[in-house]
Amino acid sequence: xxxxxxxxxxxxxxxxxxxxxxxxxxxxxxxxxxxxxxxxxxxxxxxxxxxxxxxxxxxxxxxxxxxxxxxxxxxxxxxxxxxxxxxxxxxxxxxxxxxxxxxxxxxxxxxxxxxxxxxxxxxxxxxxxxxxxxxxxxxxxxxxxxxxxxxxxxxxxxxxxxxxxxxxxxxxxxxxxxxxxxxxxxxxxxxxxxxxxxxxxxxxxxxxxxxxxxxxxxxxxxxxxxxxxxxxxxxxxxxxxxxxxxxxxxxx
Numbered sequence: 001x002x003x004x005x006x007x008x009x010x011x012x013x014x015x016x017x018x019x020x021x022x023x024x025x026x027x028x029x030x031x032x033x034x035x036x037x038x039x040x041x042x043x044x045x046x047x048x049x050x051x052x053x054x055x056x057x058x059x060x061x062x063x064x065x066x067x068x069x070x071x072x073x074x075x076x077x078x079x080x081x082x083x084x085x086x087x088x089x090x091x092x093x094x095x096x097x098x099x100x101x102x103x104x105x106x107x108x109x110x111x112x113x114x115x116x117x118x119x120x121x122x123x124x125x126x127x128x129x130x131x132x133x134x135x136x137x138x139x140x141x142x143x144x145x146x147x148x149x150x151x152x153x154x155x156x157x158x159x160x161x162x163x164x165x166x167x168x169x170x171x172x173x174x175x176x177x178x179x180x181x182x183x184x185x186x187x188x189x190x191x192x193x194x195x196x197x198x199x200x201x202x203x204x205x206x207x208x209x210x211x212x213x214x215x216x217x218x219x220x221x222x223x224x225x226x227x228x229x230x231x232x233x234x235x236x237x238x239x240x241x242x243x244x245x246x247x248x249x250x251x252x
Contacts (some may be wrong), residue, residue, distance in 0.1 A: 003111055004089040005041040006081050007033055008074035009097040017126060020097050024068045029234065032062045032100035040104045041093065047081035073211050078140035079197045082190070089182050090114075092193050092231050094186040097232040100243065102185070105161050109225040110187050121215060122223045123154070124183040126230065137181075144182040144210055146224065154222040157182055157210050179237070180224075183231055187214075195205045196220065
């Protein structure tokens with residue numbers, strides 16, 4: 001199978017305008033994401049609607065494709081980029097442009113999901129640790145949770161805590177059950193990506209503001225690869241400062 005990675009990158013962001021080009025200790029963040037994933041994929045493209053991002057990607061030697069500014073989601077932008085790049089790839093991986101610490105091993109876990117020819121869509125989940133802080137981790141609505149069936153297929157994603165542990169104090173939940181954090185990295189078979197971009201927003205998606213619920217509501221199956229590695233997403237300038245400090249400690 002041939003795998004192509006596409007990194008959707010918008011300049012506009014309510015909480016962090018220009019985020020893909022934000023300096024990350026000497027390099028734009030989009031470059032760090034690109035260089036993290038390039039070694040384990042057949043091709044990688046940044047998909048953007050902004051000429052500043054296009055120019056930055058070209059400057060560091062990356063591949064970039066211009067896409068419409070009207071897309072509702074990164075998935076839609078991924079499909080347009082894939083259609084423009086051309087056919088010849090079996091699996092498209094949608095890589096978040098604000099995850100500069102994504103690990104090649106995580107991509108390998110995601111790729112391995114497609115060893116099963118029945119898998120349509122794959123994503124990553126990470127078990128919460130029993131010692132994680134309940135309020136900061138499990139109770140955080142900005143950290144989507146997911147429940148899985150025995151085949152490690154997603155049953156449901158939620159910003160709420162799922163499942164509910166009856167008869168136990170909240171502070172005991174992490175010790176009593178394995179909860180899973182969703183890591184927003186997706187891979188799709190090419191024909192499935194085309195299909196899901198034609199679906200209208202669904203009720204569950206609108207309620208939770210989680211795009212993947214649209215796919216579940218329409219009967220698509222989402223296989224989950226399990227990783228023990230954490231990622232550090234960057235949503236605000238404050239997140240970037242913490243990420244830079246983490247990067248510097250890694251270099252020591």
